[in-house]
Amino acid sequence: MPTTLLELRGVGKVFGGTVALSATSLAIEEGSFVAIVGPSGCGKSTMFNIIAGLVAPDGGDVVLRGATITATTGHVGYMLQKDLLVPWRTVEDNITMATRLTRRVTDEDRAEARRVARQYGLGEFLRHYPSALSGGMRQRVAFMRTLVTHHELLLLDEPFGALDAQTRLEMQEWLLQVWKDTGRTVLFITHDVDESIFLSDRIVVMSPRPGRVVADLANPLARPRGIHTLLEPDFIALKAKVLGLLHGGAA
Amino acid sequence: MRRRVLLNVGVPILSLVLVLVVWQLIVVGFHVASYIAPRPREAITSVTSQWSTLWPLILGTIRETIYGYVIGAALGFVLGVVMAKIAIVQRLVYPVILVSQAVPVIALAPVLVIILGFGIVPKIVIVTWIVFFPVTVNVLDGLGHVDPDLKNLARVYGASRWRTFVQIEVPASTTPLFSGLKIGAIYAVTGAIIGELAASEGNSLALYQEHANSNLNTAAVYGTTMVMTLIGIAWFLLVVGLEIWSTPWQRRTVARRRWRRGSDGGAG
Ligand SMILES: Nc1ncnc2c1ncn2[C@@H]1O[C@H](COP(=O)(O)OP(=O)(O)O)[C@@H](O)[C@H]1O
Ligand SMILES: [Mg+2]
Numbered sequence A: 001m002p003t004t005l006l007e008l009r010g011v012g013k014v015f016g017g018t019v020a021l022s023a024t025s026l027a028i029e030e031g032s033f034v035a036i037v038g039p040s041g042c043g044k045s046t047m048f049n050i051i052a053g054l055v056a057p058d059g060g061d062v063v064l065r066g067a068t069i070t071a072t073t074g075h076v077g078y079m080l081q082k083d084l085l086v087p088w089r090t091v092e093d094n095i096t097m098a099t100r101l102t103r104r105v106t107d108e109d110r111a112e113a114r115r116v117a118r119q120y121g122l123g124e125f126l127r128h129y130p131s132a133l134s135g136g137m138r139q140r141v142a143f144m145r146t147l148v149t150h151h152e153l154l155l156l157d158e159p160f161g162a163l164d165a166q167t168r169l170e171m172q173e174w175l176l177q178v179w180k181d182t183g184r185t186v187l188f189i190t191h192d193v194d195e196s197i198f199l200s201d202r203i204v205v206m207s208p209r210p211g212r213v214v215a216d217l218a219n220p221l222a223r224p225r226g227i228h229t230l231l232e233p234d235f236i237a238l239k240a241k242v243l244g245l246l247h248g249g250a251a
Numbered sequence B: 001m002r003r004r005v006l007l008n009v010g011v012p013i014l015s016l017v018l019v020l021v022v023w024q025l026i027v028v029g030f031h032v033a034s035y036i037a038p039r040p041r042e043a044i045t046s047v048t049s050q051w052s053t054l055w056p057l058i059l060g061t062i063r064e065t066i067y068g069y070v071i072g073a074a075l076g077f078v079l080g081v082v083m084a085k086i087a088i089v090q091r092l093v094y095p096v097i098l099v100s101q102a103v104p105v106i107a108l109a110p111v112l113v114i115i116l117g118f119g120i121v122p123k124i125v126i127v128t129w130i131v132f133f134p135v136t137v138n139v140l141d142g143l144g145h146v147d148p149d150l151k152n153l154a155r156v157y158g159a160s161r162w163r164t165f166v167q168i169e170v171p172a173s174t175t176p177l178f179s180g181l182k183i184g185a186i187y188a189v190t191g192a193i194i195g196e197l198a199a200s201e202g203n204s205l206a207l208y209q210e211h212a213n214s215n216l217n218t219a220a221v222y223g224t225t226m227v228m229t230l231i232g233i234a235w236f237l238l239v240v241g242l243e244i245w246s247t248p249w250q251r252r253t254v255a256r257r258r259w260r261r262g263s264d265g266g267a268g
Helices: A044-052 A091-095 A107-119 A135-147 A165-182 A193-199 A227-231 A233-246 B002-029 B040-048 B051-085 B087-102 B105-116 B120-144 B148-156 B161-172 B174-199 B205-214 B218-246
Strands: A004-015 A018-029 A033-037 A059-064 A077-079 A153-157 A185-190 A202-206 A213-218
Touching (some): A033 A193, A044 A153, A135 A165, A165 A193, B040 B218, B051 B205, B051 B218, B105 B120, B105 B174, B174 B205, B205 B218
Parallel strands (some): A153 A185
Antiparallel strands (some): A202 A213
């Protein structure tokens, strides 16, 4: 019986008359990779901001491993489409940035940053400033920064949304590798249906504004996944289903 | 790299030499009388020949400039931060600051003498008065334009306001901060000279020039002006150097060496 890591209990948010997110309940299993798809403006980012503690929900609770963390920060890893690397720090120092924001960075922190960077293809860039890196490289650094916070739950909000198709596919495979190695729990927002299916164990589909969960689908595709996955009948079937849900009709 | 140094150092020097050449050409070409404008060479000689008299005066001007600048920059920074962080302070203080800058500094000087007497203090006050304003305005602007997503990310990680300020907001504002510091640097010497004019009883560079003027020593008048200008330029270049030194990421793709500071911990 898998343990629940995160639970949303009826959290919702209204911004000045606009319902950004209808009361939503959701349980996320430890170690799983859950994709959240939905049209733009349906409240996906708002849901993440509530989980991260940036936005206080109008009602309901966020529960992480049994503890209520509603409207408090410092419990999850969080990454956006914008890499938010700071230009004045090297790659290594950007990776340890989250730590630096809460306490002194120790030699162990630095050693760990170097280790993960080397392990995942950034070893040669440790002393580079972010301005010298490509978009894909920058997102890798941003993800490493998220990883070394040691939070079990990682919230990734369209992290590859700004990358070209080729780089994006590379990054998806890369992310699956890191996820497999580290055993973290990932919540992944995307509006790219292919991406959601390629990556996830489970797909949460949201309706247009006011956003709510309209379907919660298990993803049966075998791992490890690769380009061949994109051509499997199960992939096509799931894609048809999700597209149907997103565009109103039932598939 | 070589090319860049040549471009960054060589070209400005060349343009200054060009100014001297044009000056020379005008004076010689139009037969300008030497009591109206000396040749560059005469102006320079008027300085070098009186160097032992001038040097203490130059030091005095530099001292006023440095004190006033450092106080003004610090005050400007703190004011900018406080105004950026506390809305009510911004509303209260901004109009006062604007008014302070609308006061013609030259008219302010006698007032300061009345209040503070002669000596170095009124000069420092004038320099401070001039320097803090561009610093405050730029710091305020810079802090107001830090990416809110970046600040939110810091919050998600559980950063305190202080750490967010030190680790994110201040470094993110270095470019506007240095804009303010550079503008302040170029005006600082002007402030010191105005102060010397209005509030000197004994010796000062400004009074030396006035004295030369009343003695119809035109070469020395020009020479002293050049000295004042050079102090201003030197101070500006010092600030530019500080900016270059403290913002390596703006020129380099790879860090030169491990870069550790204060809250970063670790030695070396
Ligand atoms: N801080 C905010 N203030 C006001 N409205 C907001 C705020 N954040 C989001 N919204 C609104 O809430 C809705 C959902 O936004 P968001 O969660 O960003 O959607 P998504 O990430 O799914 O595109 C949008 O209509 C958006 O304009
Ligand atoms: Mg969004």
